Amino acid sequence: METSPWYQRLPMFGNLGMPIALKEVRSLIRRNRYFWSQFIYLAFLAVGVIIVITGAQGTVTKQEAVGQQLFAWFFRLQAFLVALVFPAFAATSFSSEKAERSFELLITTDLRPHELVWGKFIGIFGNCCYFLMVTLPLLGICILFGGVSIWDAFENYLLLVLEAALLCIYGIWVSSCTASNLRAIMATYAPVLFFGFVPMGLMQGMRAGSGGTQGVFSAILDAFAGQELLVMAIVAYAAIGFFVFCFVAAVLRLSSPESNQETPLRVYGLIALLVGLGLAAWYVQSSRTVRPGWGPSDDIEAVFALAMLLAFVLPIAVLSYSSGRIETPLRTSRAAGQRPWVTRLCWVLLPGGARGYIFALLFVAVAYFGVHWIGTDIASLSGVLLSDAPDARSVLAYGRDVFGAIAFGFVGYGAFSFLLSTAGVRGFLNWAIVLATAVLLSLLAVVYWVQVESEQLPLSPLFSTSIVVSVMTYTQGAEGRDWLIRWCMVVHATAGALCFFGGLVVLRMRRLPALGVFRPGQKAAPMPVRES
Amino acid sequence: MNDEPLPLEPAPILPTEPKESIEVIDTTKRERQPDVLVSVQGLDMVFDSKQVLFDVGFEVNRGEIFGFIGPNGAGKTTTIRILSTLLIPTRGDLWLDGVHVIEQPEIIRRRIGYMPDYVGVYPGLTVREYLEFFAGAYRLRGKQRDALLSDVIELTDLGKLVETEVQVLSKGMRQRLCLAQTLIHDPDLLILDEPASGLDPRARIEFRALLKELRRMGKTILLSSHILTELSPICDSVGIIEQGRLIRYGEVADILSQLRGDRVWYEVTLVTAQEGILSHLRSHPAIDEVKLDDSVLRFSYGGAEEDLHTVFAILAREKVSFTSVRREEGDLESIFMSLTQGEVS
Numbered sequence: 084m085e086t087s088p089w090y091q092r093l094p095m096f097g098n099l100g101m102p103i104a105l106k107e108v109r110s111l112i113r114r115n116r117y118f119w120s121q122f123i124y125l126a127f128l129a130v131g132v133i134i135v136i137t138g139a140q141g142t143v144t145k146q147e148a149v150g151q152q153l154f155a156w157f158f159r160l161q162a163f164l165v166a167l168v169f170p171a172f173a174a175t176s177f178s179s180e181k182a183e184r185s186f187e188l189l190i191t192t193d194l195r196p197h198e199l200v201w202g203k204f205i206g207i208f209g210n211c212c213y214f215l216m217v218t219l220p221l222l223g224i225c226i227l228f229g230g231v232s233i234w235d236a237f238e239n240y241l242l243l244v245l246e247a248a249l250l251c252i253y254g255i256w257v258s259s260c261t262a263s264n265l266r267a268i269m270a271t272y273a274p275v276l277f278f279g280f281v282p283m284g285l286m287q288g289m290r291a292g293s294g295g296t297q298g299v300f301s302a303i304l305d306a307f308a309g310q311e312l313l314v315m316a317i318v319a320y321a322a323i324g325f326f327v328f329c330f331v332a333a334v335l336r337l338s339s340p341e342s343n344q345e346t347p348l349r350v351y352g353l354i355a356l357l358v359g360l361g362l363a364a365w366y367v368q369s370s371r372t373v374r375p376g377w378g379p380s381d382d383i384e385a386v387f388a389l390a391m392l393l394a395f396v397l398p399i400a401v402l403s404y405s406s407g408r409i410e411t412p413l414r415t416s417r418a419a420g421q422r423p424w425v426t427r428l429c430w431v432l433l434p435g436g437a438r439g440y441i442f443a444l445l446f447v448a449v450a451y452f453g454v455h456w457i458g459t460d461i462a463s464l465s466g467v468l469l470s471d472a473p474d475a476r477s478v479l480a481y482g483r484d485v486f487g488a489i490a491f492g493f494v495g496y497g498a499f500s501f502l503l504s505t506a507g508v509r510g511f512l513n514w515a516i517v518l519a520t521a522v523l524l525s526l527l528a529v530v531y532w533v534q535v536e537s538e539q540l541p542l543s544p545l546f547s548t549s550i551v552v553s554v555m556t557y558t559q560g561a562e563g564r565d566w567l568i569r570w571c572m573v574v575h576a577t578a579g580a581l582c583f584f585g586g587l588v589v590l591r592m593r594r595l596p597a598l599g600v601f602r603p604g605q606k607a608a609p610m611p612v613r614e615s
Numbered sequence: 616m617n618d619e620p621l622p623l624e625p626a627p628i629l630p631t632e633p634k635e636s637i638e639v640i641d642t643t644k645r646e647r648q649p650d651v652l653v654s655v656q657g658l659d660m661v662f663d664s665k666q667v668l669f670d671v672g673f674e675v676n677r678g679e680i681f682g683f684i685g686p687n688g689a690g691k692t693t694t695i696r697i698l699s700t701l702l703i704p705t706r707g708d709l710w711l712d713g714v715h716v717i718e719q720p721e722i723i724r725r726r727i728g729y730m731p732d733y734v735g736v737y738p739g740l741t742v743r744e745y746l747e748f749f750a751g752a753y754r755l756r757g758k759q760r761d762a763l764l765s766d767v768i769e770l771t772d773l774g775k776l777v778e779t780e781v782q783v784l785s786k787g788m789r790q791r792l793c794l795a796q797t798l799i800h801d802p803d804l805l806i807l808d809e810p811a812s813g814l815d816p817r818a819r820i821e822f823r824a825l826l827k828e829l830r831r832m833g834k835t836i837l838l839s840s841h842i843l844t845e846l847s848p849i850c851d852s853v854g855i856i857e858q859g860r861l862i863r864y865g866e867v868a869d870i871l872s873q874l875r876g877d878r879v880w881y882e883v884t885l886v887t888a889q890e891g892i893l894s895h896l897r898s899h900p901a902i903d904e905v906k907l908d909d910s911v912l913r914f915s916y917g918g919a920e921e922d923l924h925t926v927f928a929i930l931a932r933e934k935v936s937f938t939s940v941r942r943e944e945g946d947l948e949s950i951f952m953s954l955t956q957g958e959v960s
Contacts, residue, residue: 101751102747102750103752105751106737106740106744109739109744110737110738110739110740111739112739113738114738180735183735184731184733184734185735185736185737186735187699187701187729187731188735188749188796189752191700191724191727191729192752192753193721193725193752193753193754193800194752
């Protein structure tokens with residue numbers, strides 16, 4: 084049989100997934116819901132533009148000011164609509180194939196997993212770009228009022244395209260992990276909602292709130308004042324890193340375990356870690372020149388901020404990786420048999436088992452008590468090495484407290500994950516719900532704390548950036564408000580205990596073993612017969 | 616408290632029958648045997664601590680139709696999915712024309728056409744677009760693609776439906792479309808899982824004719840079914856699986872002769888039932904077994920065919936009148952019923 088040219092058979096190029104992209108476009112645009120979703124998208128945007136124009140005409144006198152206001156709202160509204168509409172296209176990309184059982188035909192073709200993922204992405208992303216393109220006439224209305232340049236419009240559209248691309252690849256990854264459309268949609272929208280809408284809403288709400296609240300968010304920007312190039316590099320790092328991670332993870336999910344596709348993920352992890360550390364070093368180095376008064380204690384503070392970030396992100400990454408590894412349909416015990424220790428390790432770390440909870444407890448012991456005991460020695464040592472020893476000691480002290488608070492957080496969330504698993508929510512969805520809950524509760528804690536402490540905040544710029552990983556509650560409290568940290572520890576420990584015992588009760592009711600690790604589809608033990 | 620070990624180890628969890636040691640071959644290729652296209656050896660499969668396949672092994676020759684038969688839940692689909700690179704077995708080896716199926720799935724996928732038991736189609740695509748998509752997925756281009764497309768459309772008689780959207784096709788037409796899709800890249804082996812399930816009698820007969828035509832064209836076909844009348848007229852050889860164990864495989868005629876040995880059953884329809892004749896027939900040296908059910912007399916005869924008249928001489932001597940005599944030919948149903956016990960794993 085004649086085949087395609089040699090360059091198309093190269094593993095990285097292939098046919099660039101074009102057959103599947105074409106199929107995806109055809110399938111999408113011929114559905115009724117495509118027309119209606121586009122109609123609603125444009126109608127929302129058009130209504131928004133009309134409302135802004137009519138509202139501005141009464142209050143704003145300059146035509147340019149109307150144009151600027153309209154322009155800002157146009158893109159703000161569109162950013163919201165992109166996050167609301169586009170994930171729906173991507174979230175069912177693979178799950179619908181699995182649900183309709185066309186997936187088997189697809190993966191027995193000559194298409195490689197990376198071609199499948201890339202083809203899906205091109206098809207869905209192309210549709211999203213078409214959605215953005217048809218809003219250009221509305222943009223024309225905004226520009227007619229003046230006050231904005233074509234370059235501004237281009238820049239904003241570029242951001243929308245970036246947002247669309249990230250949402251698409253994220254949805255495709257989620258979709259590759261599950262066979263249920265509902266699960267895929269829930270798992271795609273949950274982080275979009277919590278990471279996108281909630282912080283946006285909080286920022287909008289706080290704009291009219293106390294000065295202290297405003298200070299919390301402006302401090303994040305202040306931490307990077309005068310370092311625009313670094314900010315752009317961090318944004319690019321985050322966007323590219325997120326895209327590559329989702330792409331590689333989706334390919335991994337669709338690959339046979341025999342093909343050793345895990346190597347790209349390991350390479351990705353290594354590169355991401357090195358680039359991340361490089362950016363952190365860049366930040367410290369450039370801060371020494373840009374920010375007056377930057378001293379060795381600030382260096383330690385920066386290192387602690389990074390350590391906290393890693394302490395929070397790495398275990399979650401391990402948990403998600405392990406759960407993904409177990410639930411891949413193609414991964415059967417044959418693959419496990421070749422590397423039994425890897426599988427055993429994954430089972431230990433798998434969220435949803437009582438072993439996962441024990442892992443969280445071990446983490447607490449190591450993180451909290453380890454840092455507590457060793458921290459004092461490090462502080463003494465740094466006192467010898469650094470000129471501003473008291474600062475170093477205090478930084479280490481609250482670093483230790485923050486570590487402890489995070490560790491106790493793991494107790495709570497580990498037990499929550501366990502409780503969810505006993506109710507049948509396992510793997511990726513379990514992880515997504517736990518993470519979303521952690522973010523939501525942390526944000527609510529911030530709001531609560533801001534309301535209580537509405538006076539001027541003694542902010543440390545670097546620690547305030549940690550809000551994105553939900554540790555801000557603890558870091559702020561560390562500066563003279565130990566009660567907050569203690570309170571968080573008690574709450575997390577209590578919630579953890581309640582969830583754990585709740586989980587045991589559910590297991591008892593479902594007649595499942597308490598200390599086993601539950602695999603999907605595992606049957607309950609037979610009900611013991613009570614003799615009369 | 617769960618005291619059981621974690622169900623992770625690939626070692627058999629359920630007790631298995633003692634079996635001969637199987638040679639483990641590390642290389643991804645092995646010497647090609649000219650007649651054998653598919654070779655399966657020592658296949659075990661464990662799902663969630665439940666073993667569903669036990670040491671399954673068989674071979675399929677080139678150009679033959681191999682019927683994989685067994686009751687629902689016997690392990691047919693699992694075996695077929697392993698052969699189609701959709702599942703990795705817990706243990707065992709499979710080769711397609713000397714290429715190891717587990718080690719080199721990419722090569723295997725180019726050489727097989729897989730048709731699942733349920734045909735999922737892409738809504739919004741026409742028949743032509745659907746087939747064009749799969750042609751593209753197999754990297755077919757230009758004139759070669761067009762030629763193969765038109766051949767496949769002609770063979771499966773989908774010419775009048777090429778502009779019809781796939782979701783409005785009937786079940787029978789969907790099966791044809793899926794068969795066309797499996798043929799689009801001209802594979803060596805067609806793997807069809809329950810291809811005729813849910814089809815009406817006419818569509819089933821047409822589908823059977825299509826399979827015969829494919830065999831005439833030199834394709835090797837492995838198909839599974841639990842509808843024996845569907846397989847009986849077309850299969851060259853069969854494998855019978857029950858409770859995850861392949862209990863017999865080989866050519867249909869060979870299995871039949873193995874089962875019946877040198878005995879043939881005859882059925883005589885009597886005018887009136889006469890119990891007394893049974894003892895006379897049992898005294899015949901070539902007759903093993905005699906049954907009388909109402910007016911139907913059945914006996915197994917192991918003698919030479921030219922001496923059969925001696926049996927009928929007994930009937931004539933005892934003045935037993937009969938209206939018809941039928942020699943029972945063995946078929947898949949009789950093989951299946953005599954080998955299986957109707958249990959699922």
